[in-house]
Amino acid sequence: MARRPSILKQPLFPTLNHHLIDHLTLSNLSYRRVLGLLVGPFSVIQIIIGVFLAMHHTPHVDPAFSSVEHIMRDVKGGWWLRHMHANGASPFFIVVHSYILCGSHHGSYASLRESVRCIGAVILSSMIITVLMGYVPSWGQMSFRGVTAITSPASATPVVGDTIVTRPWGGFSVDNATSNRFSSPHYLLPFPIVGASIVHPAVPYKYGSNNPSGINSSADKTAPYLHSHVKDPAGWVAFAISLSLSVFHAPNLLGHPDNSIPANPMSTPAYIVSERHPSPIHAIPRSIPNKSGGVAAIGLVSVSSPAPPPTNTAYVRSSSSRPIHDKLFWLFSIDRSPSGWIGCQPVEASYVTIGQIALVGPLFHSAITPIPGELEAFLSSAKSSTRIN
Known part of the structure; x- marks a missing residue:
């Protein structure tokens, strides 16, 4: 009579063991x-x-x-x-x-x-x-x-x-x-x-x-x-x-007092904001006076999210070895940071201007992704040729 296989030899347990125990990770x-x-x-x-x-x-x-x-x-x-x-x-x-x-x-x-x-x-x-x-x-x-x-x-x-x-x-x-x-x-x-x-x-x-250092995944x-x-x-x-x-301690910190009032189609608040997480999306059409332009900007931001992989031209992964890409990355990251705050502010001239500046990052970051790679490759080759000569 054939012996029943141990429960530890069932497919689930070797899979868990491979991913949680035996799967080696990089030391850095x-x-x-x-x-x-x-x-x-x-x-x-x-x-x-x-x-x-x-x-x-x-x-x-x-x-x-x-x-x-x-x-x-x-x-x-x-x-x-x-x-x-x-x-x-x-x-x-x-x-x-x-x-x-x-x-x-x-x-x-x-x-x-x-x-x-x-x-x-x-x-x-x-x-x-x-x-x-x-x-x-x-x-x-x-x-x-x-x-x-x-x-x-x-x-x-x-x-x-x-x-x-x-x-x-x-x-x-x-x-x-x-x-x-x-x-x-x-x-x-x-x-x-x-x-x-x-x-x-x-x-x-x-x-x-x-x-972080972009080294080969099979090393160390x-x-x-x-x-x-x-x-x-x-x-x-x-x-x-x-x-x-x-x-x-602060459950309503990110909320708005008007949301404690039942919805009333006959009453409009002084200004409309999106509480909490939707505010970065809400900031895009608020920063563009033209309705069609706001819709187009939301579409461009959505399309730009998966754009870097096909437009990447760099041979080096990590930004620690790519000074031009590193500076541009932090510049655009700082530029994008006010979006959530702008989406919760009244539609006034100063806030609209800040929102328009903050919109530059997500719109152009993916578009210029190939440029740092090509420029860094050119500078690297020029430096190498100078050393040879």
């Missing part, structure tokens, strides 16, 4: 690696909390606001779940954008890893859409006006503009159909996002993880234990502490 990986490892577990936490919130929320314009107050006041632990879900999205996006900036600085999108950047761009776009749709269910005054202000500029799109706006709205204005059409995808989209997040690190496992490897298995939990604990401070 820094704490910035933790940023990517935070995305997956935190996405799962947000989904679990969202499932519990969906049990008590009513996606209808009449009881929607009251159901949120019911969660906050009557459901045991509901206040914590709601603040954790709302405030957790902001640091989550900070982590995601920081992870993207680190990857751009390290040249992680270079040859053999182009698909990592492209899959990441799809994940980021899906997360932004999910967050924007999650802005509706609370049905507060600022949520109602913010969603109207964010979606209505799409009407400037030639030919299909009105269709793009009215189909998600479910009519000619933001109403009950809008609440239903936004709540359902907000609940369902995170599941494929988590699936794509699992596929996302598959290429680094095959070709090796990139690193070490066991993960006491290297990454200690650094990673340290990053998770630091992130958990910062999130706890936000949830327990």
